[in-house]
Amino acid sequence: MFRLILGRAQWCGDGVWEDRALGGQRIEFEDHFDGEALDPAKWFAAYLPHWSALKRTRPNYRISDGVLRLFVAEDQGPWCPDLDGDVKVSNLQTGHFSGPLGSARGQHRFREGLVVREEISPQRLYVPHFGRVEMRARARLGPQHLAALWLIGFEEVPEQSGEITLMEVFGTAVGPEETEVVQGIKAITDPALEDELNEVRLPLRAEEWHVYGMDWTPSGVRFFVDGAETFRTRQAPDYPMQLMLNFYELPGEDPAGEGWFDVDYVRGFAPESGSGSEV
Incomplete structure (x- = not known):
């Protein structure tokens, strides 16, 4: 048993994350990218491929020294050129x-008139329903x-389409x-939600390591x-939501130049009582 203090939160070992304001939470998803390859039991390496095609939506990334780097290669094409430019x-x-x-x-209907172009079997790798998610990351x-970590509705029910940024x-x-960080909720096509976003300018350098987190409850x-x-x-x-880690x-008009999004770890915690992930 050990204790690591990060702000008010305390990691106490035994798979439990404690915070005086939140109570105990157990880890149900964790990736430190310690291997040489992406873990297919944790990540589906594509971007909304049903609206485009798997071959167009595969990411560029590499894993080295326990860090995942997402980037756009010089020869990488648009993910869905006729619908998203x-x-x-x-x-x-x-x-x-x-x-x-x-x-x-299909998930994340980003415009009207979308139809499924490639049929892909459902995957429930980590689909939480309430809990805490955090990530340690940096970006050039x-x-x-744009670097982002979002949660989107798994969307077996079409109206369950909201997004947590x-x-x-x-x-x-x-x-x-x-650096200005955007956080909050986007309704997308969920009639029960409304857009509720906050743009906060913080005294931090984006290229340095920072921990970004959220605690998601019914209220x-x-x-x-x-x-x-x-x-x-x-x-x-x-409702159940999945993680979307994007660069x-x-x-x-100008060349984009060098850019990357480095991730040291991603963790998901479920409340010890109440809803957790669906797998």
């Missing part, structure tokens, strides 16, 4: 759901880059000594950076 993305996700070929059923971002950092919001979501609370919502999605290159 020149947007390029390297993404890992902890689940996947879509309907049969030609149907309109040019003006056209754990952290979202645009390259245009990164300064030498301050709302609390967000943290380096152990300090930065925002809390007054609503919360009430984007957005369209622009």
Whole structure:
């Protein structure tokens, strides 16, 4: 048994994370990227492939010295050029759901008129329903880059489509000594939710390691950076959601330049009582 203090939170061993305000929570998902390859039992290496194709949506990444690096390669093409323009993305996700070929059923309907172009079997790798998620990460971002960790509804029920933005950092919001971090909730097509986002400018350098976290309960979501609370919502999605770990290159007139998104670890904690992940 050992104790590591991070802000107010305390890791006490035995798979339990304790916080005086939150009570005990047990780890149900954890990846420190210690191996030489991505663990397929934890991550599905594609980005919403049902709206495009697996071969178009595979990410560029490498794992070295216990760090995952997501990046966009020079020869990488847009993930869905006819529907999302020149947007390029390297993404890992902890689940996947879509309907049969030609149907309109699928996760994250980002525009009208979408139909499934490639039929892919559902995957429930880590699909939590309430709990805590945290990530230790750093990023080098040019003006056209975006680094983010989101949760989206698993969406077997189409209305269960909301998004929790754990952290979202645009390259245009990164300064030498301050960085603007976006956190909150996006309704997408969930009629029970409304957009509730916070843009907070923090005295941190994006290229240095920071811990981004959230605690998701039926009454709302609390967000943290380096152990300090930065925002809390007054609503919360009430259904299973999956993690989406993204590095984007957005369209622009100038070359994007070098950029990357490094992740040291991702952890998911379930409340000791109440809902947990669905696998």
